[in-house]
Amino acid sequence: MTWRTLLISNGGKLSLKNQQLLIQQNGDAIPVPLADLAVIVIENKETVLTTPLLSALAQHGITLLTCDEQFLPCGQWLPFAQYHRPLKTLKLQLNATQPQKKQLWQKIVQQKIRNQAFVLNEMGADKAAETLNRLAENVKSGDHDNKESQAAAVYFQAAFGRGFTRQQANAINAHLNYGYTILRSAVARALVQYGWLPALGLHHHNEQNPFNLADDFIEPFRPIVDLMVSEWANSGSLKDELTPHSKQQLIKLLHYQMRWQNQVFTTLGAIDRTIGSLQAALNEKDAKRLWLPEMLVLKEHRYE
Amino acid sequence: MSENQFMRIIVFFDLPVTTKAKRKAANDFRRFLQRDGYQMLQLSVYTRIVRGRDMLQKHHKHLCENLPREGSVRCLEVTEKQFAAMAVLLGEKTTVEKKVNAEQLLLF
Numbered sequence: 001m002t003w004r005t006l007l008i009s010n011g012g013k014l015s016l017k018n019q020q021l022l023i024q025q026n027g028d029a030i031p032v033p034l035a036d037l038a039v040i041v042i043e044n045k046e047t048v049l050t051t052p053l054l055s056a057l058a059q060h061g062i063t064l065l066t067c068d069e070q071f072l073p074c075g076q077w078l079p080f081a082q083y084h085r086p087l088k089t090l091k092l093q094l095n096a097t098q099p100q101k102k103q104l105w106q107k108i109v110q111q112k113i114r115n116q117a118f119v120l121n122e123m124g125a126d127k128a129a130e131t132l133n134r135l136a137e138n139v140k141s142g143d144h145d146n147k148e149s150q151a152a153a154v155y156f157q158a159a160f161g162r163g164f165t166r167q168q169a170n171a172i173n174a175h176l177n178y179g180y181t182i183l184r185s186a187v188a189r190a191l192v193q194y195g196w197l198p199a200l201g202l203h204h205h206n207e208q209n210p211f212n213l214a215d216d217f218i219e220p221f222r223p224i225v226d227l228m229v230s231e232w233a234n235s236g237s238l239k240d241e242l243t244p245h246s247k248q249q250l251i252k253l254l255h256y257q258m259r260w261q262n263q264v265f266t267t268l269g270a271i272d273r274t275i276g277s278l279q280a281a282l283n284e285k286d287a288k289r290l291w292l293p294e295m296l297v298l299k300e301h302r303y304e
Numbered sequence: 305m306s307e308n309q310f311m312r313i314i315v316f317f318d319l320p321v322t323t324k325a326k327r328k329a330a331n332d333f334r335r336f337l338q339r340d341g342y343q344m345l346q347l348s349v350y351t352r353i354v355r356g357r358d359m360l361q362k363h364h365k366h367l368c369e370n371l372p373r374e375g376s377v378r379c380l381e382v383t384e385k386q387f388a389a390m391a392v393l394l395g396e397k398t399t400v401e402k403k404v405n406a407e408q409l410l411l412f
Contacts, residue, residue, distance in 0.1 A: 003355050006410045018338040023412050030403050032410065033341025033352070248409065255408040266408070300408070 002038040002061075003268065005254055009244060011046035016053040034060045038268055039186055041251060043067040063189035065182075071242070073181045078188060083195030092282040093200055102142030103287035104278075105203040108219050109143045110136050111292040113151040115223040118295035120158050123230055128158035142203075148219075159230050171240050172233055178242055179225030179250040180218065186254055186268060187221070188214040190275040217275060220292045224253055224267060227298055257301035259294040266301045267293075310384035310406050311360055315342065315350045315367065319375035329372040336370040343400050353384065353406060 008014070012025035020031035034056055042049075042064065057064055057077060064077040083089065113136040120129035132151050139147045156164055160172050167173075188211055191198045201212030209215065228249065232238040239246060258270040265273065270293040281290035315337065319330035340363060342350040354360045360381060371377055384406050404410060 004408055004410060006412065008412050010412055012412070018335060020338060020341065025412060028399050028403075030400050030412070031338065031343070032404050035341055036353075036355075248411065252409050 002036055003255075003266065004032075004036045005039040005251055005268075006032065006037060006041070007248060007251055008040070008042040008047055009044050011044040013048045013050075014042075014053055015050040016056050019056065021053065021056075034062065037062045038189065039182070039251075039254065040064045041067070041073065041182070043071045043247075061189065061193045063185055065185055071247070072178065073185065076185050076188065078192050080192075083193065086195050089195035089279065090197065092279065093197055096202075096282055099141070100282065100285060100287070101202040102144075104281060104290055105216065106139050106141050106143060107287050107290055107292060108202070108216060109148045110139045111294070112219040112222070113139070113147065115220050115293070115295045116151060116155045116226070119223045119227045119230065120155065122227060122297065123159065123234065125158045128154050159226060160233060171238055172229060174242055175229045175232070175238065175246060175250065176225055178247060179229065179253060180222060182251050182254065183221050183225065183267075183271075184211065184214050184218050186271050187218050187275070190271050191217070193272075194275050194279065196275070196278070217271075217278075220274075221258075221267065221271065223295055224256060224258065224298075225250065227295070228253060231298065252300065255300055257296045257299050259296050261291045264296065264301060309356065311354050311356075312382050312384060312387040313342075313352045313354060313360065313363055313367070314345070314380045314382065314387075315352075315377065316380070317348050317375060317377040319348075319372055319377075326374070330375070333370065333372045333377075336366075340366055340370075343398070343404065345398070345401070351387070 006021075008023075010025055012023060015022050015024070017031060020033055021037070023030045023032060037060065040057070040062060054064075054077060058079040061079050063079075065073040066075040066077075068074040113132050117129040117132035117136065120126070120132060131154055135147045135151045135154075152166075156166060164172065166176070188198050191213055196213055198213045199210045201209075202216045204212035204215040206212060229238070232246070254268045255266045257264050258267050259265075260270040260273050274290075274292055277289060277291045281287055283289075317333070319326070319333060321327045321330050337350045337352075340352065342352040345351050352363060354363055364379070364381075367379060388406070403412070
């Protein structure tokens, strides 16, 4: 289990030396062990990478994000065909029946709404949280009466103020989008690590989306981003646009605590284990075998 | 505490370098330490951060499998807290130590 993320904001040269990532900046050469790394974000335009390093990243299952002029992630480097039994997972994925997928999606939506309710409870919006918990109880197989969007309508208004929608171009959405992008890349990484085809989703099935399955599994994790951004918004510390500090904090969410199967893990660890439990759920045709993350209060999970 | 805590492996060694073959063995061992993710604290004192018992055992096993034939090698395992409390009496911490610490998000 890897436990590290890396943000490159000061440029320099990244290469491979002795199976370590060598960061050359301002006259220093700092090696970082590849075995500990999970996600690398490069937001600096002057950074140079070498090909052997990229290959080593793929071999170690490390994902790398590059950013556009606005410093927003726009590209992702993912390992290719590194899973040891690709045909096994591919068959499971292709042979999953519609009812199976619907039951899994039901579980995912339920947990997402419960996690959203947790966020509202934390903010003191108890009434709306109750509404959400009731909706969660009534999610049907495949969520065919779309409790997910009913919950979202209540949730975003309660969390970010009346009149708020996810489509608006504002500070809240900019921060949410950044946090979601980081989460999504970590989910996509875990999926390819476990040999799943990220394009083939359980519920999401957009033909232009290479990450349908990641978009399924990111759902129950999103509320951790919502909670952080809503706390900033409520305490008046939310800046008009993303700052180096707010981006660092949003990346750091990967190391915050979440509950998974009654144990506390980092978000990264919970993502890994959630995706890991998908195989058992499909293998044994039992949606109960899929375990999803539960929210805890915002706190970096330290291993001490 | 549900997941494993951070620990440190510290490796101390003295290796003979009197012949070409022995020099090569010493260099090979040093290179192994680097590949396995160790940082140099001082000449012949290397440390690696590990998370939890399993990872500790894995790296310990790696170490035992890659020992040179002769010389003296010791290994000490301490918690990250104990390691962080190490007093630097003279000189200062290396840049690598400061930059690649026990933080989960590294900033460069």
